[in-house]
Amino acid sequence: MTRDLTVTDVRLTPILVADPPLLNTQGVHQPYTPRLVVEVVTADGTTGVGETYGDTKYLELARPFARKLVGRRVGDLNALPVLADEVAVDGARVSRQVDVGGLRGVQTADKLRLSVVSAFEVACLDALGKALGLPVHALLGxxxxxxxxxxxxxxxxxxxxxxxxxxxxxxxxxxxxxxxxxxxxxxxxxxxxxxxxxxxxxxxxxxxxxxxxxxxxxxxxxxxxxxxxxxxxxxxxxxxxxxxxxxxxxxxxxxxxxxxxxxxxxxxxxxxxxxxxxxxxxxxxxxxxxxxxxxxxxxxxxxxxxxxxxxxxxxxxxxxxxxxxxxxxxxxxxxxxxxxxxxxxxxxxxxxxxxxxxxxxxxxxxxxxxxxxxxxxVSDAPGLGVELDRGKMEFLHQRWLSDDGSLRERDDAAAMRAADPDWVTPRLPRW
Known part of the structure; x- marks a missing residue:
């Protein structure tokens, strides 16, 4: 029997996860950091999961992207970047400075889209692997x-x-x-x-x-x-x-x-x-x-x-x-x-x-x-070989919902100012 692997639902769950006070050149980690859990559900009931950054700018792009994914085949992975390009991005929200959240160079609209696409691709591969009874590594060769x-x-x-x-x-x-x-x-x-x-x-x-x-x-x-x-x-x-x-x-x-x-x-x-x-x-x-x-x-x-x-x-x-x-x-x-x-x-x-x-x-x-x-x-179980604990995820989502917005954006400099009000993000190079 042929399984219907059409995407019928996409669930996005932003969460806040505890983070220790780890130091870097920009400041210190906040007590909680935002992450986004993506779930892709197919017509036959298979669910795949992915994860990416949870800051507001990622979530705002993920929401319209999720709507576009519904109705497509879960294995249509080459279409994901195209769908992301179709989603409007508010360019003014994309920082042109060093990205404090990842300390990974200049942030651009293209990098933002790819960071969102990654979570959906992983979720689709997880769902496809589960449907076919194959680990994700088998789908990658x-x-x-x-x-x-x-x-x-x-x-x-x-x-x-x-x-x-x-x-x-x-x-x-x-x-x-x-x-x-x-x-x-x-x-x-x-x-x-x-x-x-x-x-x-x-x-x-x-x-x-x-x-x-x-x-x-x-x-x-x-x-x-x-x-x-x-x-x-x-x-x-x-x-x-x-x-x-x-x-x-x-x-x-x-x-x-x-x-x-x-x-x-x-x-x-x-x-x-x-x-x-x-x-x-x-x-x-x-x-x-x-x-x-x-x-x-x-x-x-x-x-x-x-x-x-x-x-x-x-x-x-x-x-x-x-x-x-x-x-x-x-x-x-x-x-x-x-x-x-x-x-x-x-x-x-x-x-x-x-x-x-x-x-x-x-x-x-x-x-x-x-x-x-x-x-x-390396897991040989179908998909990624992991299973969501919905109770734990809901607990972390409720933390996100109850936050006043101050922790929904990764900002190591702001966290440092809690200890040193005069802290200014250092201009690079520092030394």
Whole structure:
């Protein structure tokens, strides 16, 4: 019997998820961060799920997009970008500055559309896989590995959010110096078995962050280490840090802002440079690759437009001899499952992927995904292999509904001003 896989309903559920006080060059994470859960329902009752950013600008685009998807076949994936292009976008709402929510370079209307398309594509693939009895990786050509390795994502961190801010407590404690960073890394290793470590930098003066990486190298000899200051340094500072850490860094991620500056740094150091800021669309690849500005691209299916585009990106990187790994922003288990499915199909994945998931104490799944020896096992169950817990999702949605609007937009600078009213988002480069 032929199943009717026509999309009959699309449900959008914006939620607020607890987030620890993690520091970056723009400020600090808010106590709750917005995410959007997308559900695609077909005529035969199959439901697929996806996830993306939940800020208002994404939700406002997702709503008309969802209406356009109804009546189409769930497997008509090539139509998704076309449908997104048909949806009007209020260009005035799209920031032309560094995107605080993702610290991923200049935000544009095209990137916004792709970030929304990604959630719908994942939901459609999940539904299609369930209907056909196939895992998503089979729909992408099949897995080449059974587990996907992830890296411990270390942050400078306060012990708690500022006094007077309603929030959920965490048990990680503070990490504002080399000893605190090493203690955090040990906890990651003990809890999840991670064997590589990435430190989010750009928070303290470079010499302090050099000392933190040196402390990690001493505590975990031979383990791959990464440092990511999100474009906070000048070319000269970037070269000085690269020289100081050349013997311990796996790569240095976005030390300077923009492709021309990255190319200058790359020309002056043997340390590989990685990016998720100057290469975030296909149009940005040519300049970065021909100038030798980056040696590793950190993909992210959310803003590259989905899992199939992620595979295309990996193929281009393979052609040019550029490494590929995976970027992460605050996300839940739906996205981790999608990341793992597509990562399992990329043959040239030579670096452990990033993931914020260990930092998230809340989820919308019936069962959290787990890390064993720093890796996630690739599910062979139909679709993504995850199931929504509607009670948990409704709880997080009610939090979103009850918010006065102040937390519906990711704004690390605003969160910092709760602790320091005089805080001004730093002009990059900072050092």
């Amino acid at each position: 099949g897995k080449v590995r059974d587990t996907v390795e992830y890296s411990a994502y270390l942050f400078y961190k306060w012990a708690e959010h500022p006094a007077g801010v309603a929030c959920q407590k965490d048990d990680w404690g503070a990490a504002v110096d080399p000893a605190g960073v090493v203690a955090q890394a040990r906890r990651f290793k003990d809890r999840y078995g991670f064997t590589s470590f990435k430190l989010k930098g750009g928070v303290f003066p470079p010499d302090e962050e050099i000392a933190a990486v040196r402390a990690l190298a001493e505590a975990f000899p031979g383990h791959p280490l990464r440092l990511d200051p999100n474009g906070a340094w000048t070319v000269a500072t970037s070269l000085r840090v690269a020289d100081a850490l050349a013997d311990v860094l796996e790569y240095l991620e976005d030390p300077a802002l923009g492709t021309p500056a990255m190319a200058e740094v790359a020309a002056g150091t043997s340390v590989p440079l990685a990016t998720n800021m100057c290469v975030t669309t296909f149009a940005e690849i040519e300049e970065a690759f021909t100038k030798g500005a980056v040696q590793v691209v950190l993909s992210d299916h959310h803003y590259w437009g989905g899992l199939r585009n992620t595979r295309e990106l990996a193929a281009i990187c393979r052609t040019f001899g550029v490494g590929v790994s995976m970027h992460s922003n605050t996300h839940l288990g739906i996205s981790l499952a999608a990341m793992t499915q597509v990562a399992s199909t990329v043959p040239n994945l030579r670096h452990a992927c990033d993931s914020h998931y260990p930092w998230q104490s809340e989820d919308v799944l019936t069962s959290r995904l787990t890390f064993e020896d720093g890796a996630v096992r």
